[in-house]
Amino acid sequence: MSPRADVVILGGGPGGYEAALVAAQLGAQVTVVEADGLGGACVLTDCVPSKTLIATSETMGILAGSAGLGIRIDGHDGWVRPRPGAPAGPVGVDAARLNARVKALALAQSADVAARLAAEGVEVIAGRGRLTGAHTVVAADREITAGAVLVATGGVPRQLTGAEPDGERIVNWRQLYDLAELPEELVVVGSGVTGAEFASAYQTLGSQVTLISSRDRVLPREDLDAAMVVEDVFRRRGMTVLSRSRADGVKREGNGVAVTLAGGRTVRGSHCLLTVGVVPATQHLGLEDAGVAVDERGFVTVDKVSRTSAPGVYAAGDCTGVMMLASVAAMQGRIAMWHAVGEAVQPLRLSHVAATIFTEPEIATVGVSQAAVDSGQAEAVTVKLPLATNARAKMQGFRDGFVKLFARPRSGTVIGGVVVAPRASELILAISLAVEQMLTVDQIAHTFAVYPSLSGSLTEAARQLMRTADDGT
Numbered sequence: 326m327s328p329r330a331d332v333v334i335l336g337g338g339p340g341g342y343e344a345a346l347v348a349a350q351l352g353a354q355v356t357v358v359e360a361d362g363l364g365g366a367c368v369l370t371d372c373v374p375s376k377t378l379i380a381t382s383e384t385m386g387i388l389a390g391s392a393g394l395g396i397r398i399d400g401h402d403g404w405v406r407p408r409p410g411a412p413a414g415p416v417g418v419d420a421a422r423l424n425a426r427v428k429a430l431a432l433a434q435s436a437d438v439a440a441r442l443a444a445e446g447v448e449v450i451a452g453r454g455r456l457t458g459a460h461t462v463v464a465a466d467r468e469i470t471a472g473a474v475l476v477a478t479g480g481v482p483r484q485l486t487g488a489e490p491d492g493e494r495i496v497n498w499r500q501l502y503d504l505a506e507l508p509e510e511l512v513v514v515g516s517g518v519t520g521a522e523f524a525s526a527y528q529t530l531g532s533q534v535t536l537i538s539s540r541d542r543v544l545p546r547e548d549l550d551a552a553m554v555v556e557d558v559f560r561r562r563g564m565t566v567l568s569r570s571r572a573d574g575v576k577r578e579g580n581g582v583a584v585t586l587a588g589g590r591t592v593r594g595s596h597c598l599l600t601v602g603v604v605p606a607t608q609h610l611g612l613e614d615a616g617v618a619v620d621e622r623g624f625v626t627v628d629k630v631s632r633t634s635a636p637g638v639y640a641a642g643d644c645t646g647v648m649m650l651a652s653v654a655a656m657q658g659r660i661a662m663w664h665a666v667g668e669a670v671q672p673l674r675l676s677h678v679a680a681t682i683f684t685e686p687e688i689a690t691v692g693v694s695q696a697a698v699d700s701g702q703a704e705a706v707t708v709k710l711p712l713a714t715n716a717r718a719k720m721q722g723f724r725d726g727f728v729k730l731f732a733r734p735r736s737g738t739v740i741g742g743v744v745v746a747p748r749a750s751e752l753i754l755a756i757s758l759a760v761e762q763m764l765t766v767d768q769i770a771h772t773f774a775v776y777p778s779l780s781g782s783l784t785e786a787a788r789q790l791m792r793t794a795d796d797g798t
């Protein structure tokens with residue numbers, strides 16, 4: 326007889342492990358099948374490693390601006406990181422130590438996830454699993470039947486034909502931390518969130534970066550004002566940004582790489598990083614046998630409570646393509662479990678998702694977008710306040726950034742916002758709370774902010790919107 330579980334989860338990333346924790350806490354018997362390591366790609370290769378790398382680049386950025394704050398580093402005036410070709414300065418990056426730190430931190434985080442699952446009594450099977458029916462999973466020579474199955478298998482880097490990674494000079498983001506040295510001249514192909522984050526980080530760490538964007542600008546799907554600030558900062562810091570340039574192929578060339586662009590131009594560098602998207606890891610999972618529908622790109626089709634087309638089978642995270650964020654994966658997984666065990670459940674609300682692009686400065690967003698307002702899809706009054714006039718920003722020595730609020734005309738209910746600033750990821754929570762709790766600009770305007778603080782610009786923006794919202798203009 327097959328062992329029975331109440332819930333079997335394929336994949337131990339945030340979609341899978343957060344679901345496992347919820348289900349176990351609700352008293353279910355839970356089994357997680359994980360092929361590579363708990364925490365998933367999120368913890369081991371994607372989100373956690375990249376943000377760890379960025380923590381180091383952030384510190385380099387602070388050091389780079391330190392002369393302007395009155396700090397003297399002997400022998401160096403101004404920008405302290407060594408520019409390509411310049412003699413090594415007193416401050417530089419030890420790539421081997423940096424990469425070792427990134428990997429160790431990821432493993433430690435994975436171990437923490439394992440400990441939490443163990444503490445909740447979740448069984449973990451190491452191996453690759455697949456469905457043999459809507460209620461049956463096979464993994465590591467075992468067959469487990471369950472009342473509910475959750476597919477949370479994530480995705481893998483999309484590959485470009487003619488630009489296959491070799492792990493040495495041509496790499497995807499999962500191979501970056503195996504490089505022995507900091508790339509001297511890094512060509513980043515793809516200017517979406519992942520490309521922009523790595524381009525920003527490596528430029529600050531000391532690489533000479535060329536960013537290749539097939540679109541008119543970097544971060545084409547993000548708030549236009551925010552993307553323009555970031556692109557401007559990139560260029561000012563010496564990054565080469567090639568817009569409307571599609572990479573046709575990448576080849577090794579001696580000790581470097583040659584990236585061929587459509588139109589015939591060639592861009593050379595020491596390394597090439599490919600960031601051209603994620604494809605769902607939904608092949609060889611037995612989805613068809615279980616009656617689970619996927620769309621034309623292979624993403625599992627789900628509704629707002631994470632149900633697939635097969636009764637009893639749920640899906641969460643990147644394999645659904647709903648919104649490729651760890652927080653969304655985790656919420657989809659939790660919702661699936663609440664639904665599966667019959668708890669009251671609120672459907673996934675994408676209009677409330679807070680997200681950050683960890684460039685320097687960071688871009689954080691929540692709620693409606695400027696594009697939705699401009700197209701008339703959302704009715705809103707808007708205010709945008711540059712941070713250049715904020716006293717705290719001046720003290721900290723930065724001027725690139727702004728806060729933007731969207732509110733409903735007349736009622737003044739806050740429905741979204743954008744923050745472009747260092748640590749915007751922390752500042753956005755105030756707007757997130759306002760959106761979630763349907764607070765009005767009036768309520769925010771009457772909330773105390775510390776002086777001096779960047780969050781003071783949020784209350785100031787709300788004050789300015791009070792008038793506009795009242796007018797309905």
Ligand SMILES: Cc1cc2nc3c(=O)[nH]c(=O)nc-3n(C[C@H](O)[C@H](O)[C@H](O)COP(=O)(O)OP(=O)(O)OC[C@H]3O[C@@H](n4cnc5c(N)ncnc54)[C@H](O)[C@@H]3O)c2cc1C
Binds near residue numbers: 652653
């Ligand atoms: C470079 C980068 C940076 C990112 N930064 C952020 C960020 O700052 N914030 C944020 O919110 N999001 C970030 N993301 C997105 C985030 O990493 C993903 O949205 C998140 O990992 C999705 O979680 P998941 O559980 O769906 O999948 P994953 O984390 O990919 O986990 C899926 C797991 O399933 C396993 N698996 C696959 N097939 C099987 C099988 N058949 N049997 C058993 N196990 C299987 C895989 O090995 C993997 O471990 C980033 C992504 C990238 C690429």
